[in-house]
Amino acid sequence: MTDETNLIAWSLEEVAERHGDPTQAVYERLFAQSPEMAELFVGDKTGAARGEMLAVVFQTLLDFSGAGAFGANMIRAEIVNHENLGVPPKVFVTFFRTVMETLRELLGSDWTPPVAAAWDEMLAGLDAAIHREAAV
Incomplete structure (x- = not known):
């Protein structure tokens, strides 16, 4: 594991340990920033779909910052799937940043410069990957 992956993993684990499941906090922030996104989850009465999606996002973030296996x-696959729902690729950039902002808020003063740098580096790579896919 790289230092970046270790810091990303640490931040995810630390939030889970201190605050439990961050799904509600992530989606509250997302819907506050992008109210139109809430409409896409109108059928998710229990929040199960949001929780499942966030779990996949966490796995993807860890892989993207580390081994890069998938x-x-x-x-790429989720951009295509979401486009079929009318979700433009740029929303992925917004969502990944929303995840980071939520974790940063939940960790407070433990969001150190090295943690911030690891997330910034990963988000820059994700942004580039999303823009490449959107251009295709």
Whole structure:
């Protein structure tokens, strides 16, 4: 594992340990920033779909920042799947940033410069991958 992957993993684990499942906090932030996104989850009465999606996002983030075995392909596939729902690729950039912002808020002063740098580096790579896919 790289230092970046270790810091990303640490931040995810630390949030889970301190706050439990961050799904509600992530989606509250997303819907506050992009209210139109809430309409896509109108059928998700229990929040199960949101929780499942966030779990996949966490796995993808860890892979993308580390081994790279499937993360880029997962993003590519989900861009296509979500386009069929009317979700433009740029929403992925927004969503990944929303995840980071939520974790940063939940960790407070433990969101150190090295953790921030690891997330910034990973998000830059994700942004580039998403823009490549959107251009195809």
